[in-house]
Amino acid sequence: MSLKLYVDSQFVSPYAISAYVALREKGLDFELETVNLDAGQNKDPSFTAKALTGRVPCLVHDDFMLTESSAITEYLEEMYPAPQYPSLYPVRPEKRAIARQVQAWIRSDLQALREDRSTYTVFYKRAEQPEPPLSPAAQAAANKLLQLAGRLVNGDYLFGSWCIADTDLAIMLSRLVMNGDPVPQKLKDYVIFQSQRPSLQDWLKNINLMTG
Incomplete structure (x- = not known):
């Protein structure tokens, strides 16, 4: 193999x-x-x-x-x-389906937010000047993201234990959290908790090697 x-x-x-x-x-x-x-x-x-x-x-x-x-x-x-x-996914079919739904939605929507808050600003040291305010379209996307995440997130995980949709959702939320945009505390806590997962920390080591 x-x-x-x-x-x-x-x-x-x-x-x-x-x-x-x-x-x-x-x-x-x-x-x-x-x-x-x-x-x-x-x-x-x-x-x-x-x-x-x-x-x-x-x-x-x-x-x-x-x-x-x-x-x-x-x-x-x-x-x-x-x-x-x-x-990587929940055991129950309904929860597996919701996890896949979240993944598909993150990949197919929120384009304006991805443009205004790129993942480069999440993983690399940002410029001394903060990012400009979100455009109206990006703010609408952010509101949609926060509303959906607020409904799903109740604790450290979406479904009681980790699944791959947790990583995907946390990274999308990080676009707002890491740039200081308004985010409810429970979603900030969720992002912080997910960011400490060893598999994601292992990925971040590659960026640390690049930035010294």
Whole structure:
């Protein structure tokens, strides 16, 4: 068995983080390789031959290649199932479906918020000047995010114990928390708690190496 994960060279893609955390949570050994998106390496034939959609993350499992983070996490869940491996999703079908719903929504909505509060501002030292106020569209997206998270988050986890949707939601909320935008305390506490998870801390080590 051979596993390799391609991620962005700056280590800021929330989708690459999701796939990386999933591999770590499963306790799988894998090789990590970076792709310089600014230099267009994701468009190079050597990469597109592996990555069907030409994006990161890209998981290579022996001769099988897969892109799109939610597809990767579901593939890992099926290939390395519980109880032999830790689960990435809740056991109950209804909760699993909600976790996948949260993942799909985060990836398909909130574009204005992603533009105004990039993950670069979450993981790297921000400029001395704070980020400008959210645009009306980004504020509307933020309100939608906070309303949904406020309904789902009641404690440290969404469903009583960790699942991959916790990481995805916490990273999205971090766009607001780390930039000082108004966020209810219970959601701040949730983000802080999730950020201490060893699998995510392991990802952050890559950024610490880059920034010294």
